[in-house]
Amino acid sequence: MKVYQCKYCGVTLQSEGFPLSGGCPKNGTHAWLELCSDCLTVPKEDYSPYQCSKCGTLVYSRHIPYGAICPAGGIYSWNRLI
Ligand SMILES: [Zn+2]
Numbered sequence: 866m867k868v869y870q871c872k873y874c875g876v877t878l879q880s881e882g883f884p885l886s887g888g889c890p891k892n893g894t895h896a897w898l899e900l901c902s903d904c905l906t907v908p909k910e911d912y913s914p915y916q917c918s919k920c921g922t923l924v925y926s927r928h929i930p931y932g933a934i935c936p937a938g939g940i941y942s943w944n945r946l947i
């Protein structure tokens with residue numbers, strides 16, 4: 866599973882394919898950016914939680930997320946929580 870985040874409203878979504886873009890509260894259409902390619906928005910065994918210290922985004926991933934543009938500005942600052 867991949868996790869996508871909208872660069873406008875910051876919502877995250879897990880999806881195998883590219884998500885639909887409608888319904889963004891900030892921009893009308895979401896602008897999805899891929900955060901990671903083997904990850905989830907909910908906890909699962911063998912997946913580590915990573916949280917961005919700037920925007921608070923939390924994903925469960927097998928590797929550090931690679932999303933480039935943090936909704937809080939600049940690049941993400943990922944911390945592995947356990
Ligand atoms: Zn959005």
Ligand SMILES: [Zn+2]
Nearest residue numbers: 917919920935
């Ligand atoms: Zn962030």
